[in-house]
Amino acid sequence: MPRGMGRYGRGFRRGYPLGGFFGIIDLIFLLAILYVLFKLFTVAAVYVVALVLLLVLWRLLRPRGAPWWP
DSSP: OOTTSTTTTOSGGGSOTTOHHHHHHHHHHHHHHHHHHHHHHHHHHHHHHHHHHHHHHHHHHSOTTSOSOO
């Protein structure tokens, strides 16, 4: 048995792992973390798309014989 389970195997055998008051708090923290990560992803995605569009425009507008980096 893994360490920390106790003498009688307390853990997941007692029921739903997110049950009770502390399970609700854990669930709220998990949802808050997922919300923040989703918001960061949506904000960063706009900048990534803009950067890709700028690189494509730069690639199309530069002379053919010019090096890639100015």
